[in-house]
Amino acid sequence: MVNQNAMEKPLMQKVKTMVWMHRELLVYGVVGALTTAVSWIASFVLKLFLNDQILWQNASINALSWISAIAFAYPANRKYVFESRNSKILQECAEFTGSRIATGILEVGLMSVAVNALSIDFWASKLIVSIVVVIANYILSKLLVFKEKNN
Numbered sequence: 001m002v003n004q005n006a007m008e009k010p011l012m013q014k015v016k017t018m019v020w021m022h023r024e025l026l027v028y029g030v031v032g033a034l035t036t037a038v039s040w041i042a043s044f045v046l047k048l049f050l051n052d053q054i055l056w057q058n059a060s061i062n063a064l065s066w067i068s069a070i071a072f073a074y075p076a077n078r079k080y081v082f083e084s085r086n087s088k089i090l091q092e093c094a095e096f097t098g099s100r101i102a103t104g105i106l107e108v109g110l111m112s113v114a115v116n117a118l119s120i121d122f123w124a125s126k127l128i129v130s131i132v133v134v135i136a137n138y139i140l141s142k143l144l145v146f147k148e149k150n151n
Contacts, residue, residue, distance in 0.1 A: 027081050034072070035076065038073075042065035042129075043126065046064055047058070047061060052122045058111065062108045066107060070077055070097065073100070074093055074097070077146070079095065082145075084146050086146075092145060099137070103133050103142070106133065107133050110132065111126065114129065
């Protein structure tokens, strides 16, 4: 009879190895989900006061929810995802903010098109656009902002 415990050890080692190899993406997924939650909670609160069917108010909802998300995202990405040790924190933060401005404009534009031009439900649009933005943010962070962990 095969020892169950002996079989579990190699499996657990494989799982640990796989998690370690993909740690950055896994942690980015968690931080991205939390950042998205911050954005969505802000959107929910703002929708209590603003009408998403009016273009400028829809843009305001998204712009303000984006600002709240970026305030959370930079320190979380710096510390937990990319483990940055860059001593030029202001420069790094500016680069991060610049990349987020680009994806923030993308988000506001896509939301305006989806909700106001295509008449897609606000929350369905928010889900699809959020996925696109999370992917774009990772690529920009990895390639432009946090190029090296120990700059």
